Amino acid sequence: MVGMLETITIAPEFEGAARIGILQVDQLRVQDSPPELKSMLNRLAEECAAKYEGESLGELRTVRQIRAIFHRAGLDPTRYRPSSESLLRRAVKGKGLYFINSVVDLVNYFSLKLLWPIGLYDADKLMPPITWRVGREGESYEGIGRDMLNLAHFPLLVDQEGPFGSPISDSMRTRVTEACTRILWITFAPPGAAIPNNDFAEASMRLNGGVVRVSKEL
Numbered sequence: 001m002v003g004m005l006e007t008i009t010i011a012p013e014f015e016g017a018a019r020i021g022i023l024q025v026d027q028l029r030v031q032d033s034p035p036e037l038k039s040m041l042n043r044l045a046e047e048c049a050a051k052y053e054g055e056s057l058g059e060l061r062t063v064r065q066i067r068a069i070f071h072r073a074g075l076d077p078t079r080y081r082p083s084s085e086s087l088l089r090r091a092v093k094g095k096g097l098y099f100i101n102s103v104v105d106l107v108n109y110f111s112l113k114l115l116w117p118i119g120l121y122d123a124d125k126l127m128p129p130i131t132w133r134v135g136r137e138g139e140s141y142e143g144i145g146r147d148m149l150n151l152a153h154f155p156l157l158v159d160q161e162g163p164f165g166s167p168i169s170d171s172m173r174t175r176v177t178e179a180c181t182r183i184l185w186i187t188f189a190p191p192g193a194a195i196p197n198n199d200f201a202e203a204s205m206r207l208n209g210g211v212v213r214v215s216k217e218l
Contacts, residue, residue: 008130025210038105073135136152143170198215
């Protein structure tokens with residue numbers, strides 16, 4: 001499988017809709033988040049609450065750019081919100097953020113900081129090749145922290161076994177637990193954006209160890 005996660009086939013309906021960042025890190029150690037990471041997340045949530053209090057979040061430029069991906073798929077982004085926007089809304093309402101583990105929490109930190117959806121997957125549970133396309137009628141999966149999701153019109157990441165990820169909610173099938181040693185980190189950024197994969201990789205290795213196997217943008 002090494003080397004087979006280096007690219008994602010983008011369906012015609014999503015051509016030009018986003019920049020896609022691909023980061024694969026092997027030999028890492030997933031654990032409880034250290035106090036440093038929890039403090040970073042809490043501080044960022046407080047900063048977002050102060051910065052965006054009273055703002056119409058749906059009118060923020062980055063939020064609109066990410067919502068445009070959903071419009072391409074024929075999905076209402078106010079019904080199924082991008083994961084980054086959901087994090088932002090939770091922070092602004094002062095609800096606090098969940099702590100999961102040292103990799104998931106780091107991804108949530110960068111997602112909230114940049115306001116971009118970021119997917120995180122156990123690379124050993126993936127069956128490449130991977131395609132980014134629109135969800136079809138009848139497709140479904142159990143979302144992380146959710147019930148079964150009807151995936152029609154969702155922006156979807158799909159492998160040989162079927163859908164496994166979306167900028168809304170990823171699947172239980174490929175979720176990252178403390179047993180995971182290889183991750184695939186997928187960033188959905190606005191068109192033309194520069195994705196800071198080096199920053200992602202450095203932070204991940206500092207907190208979790210590991211070796212970067214793939215780092216690229218599409």
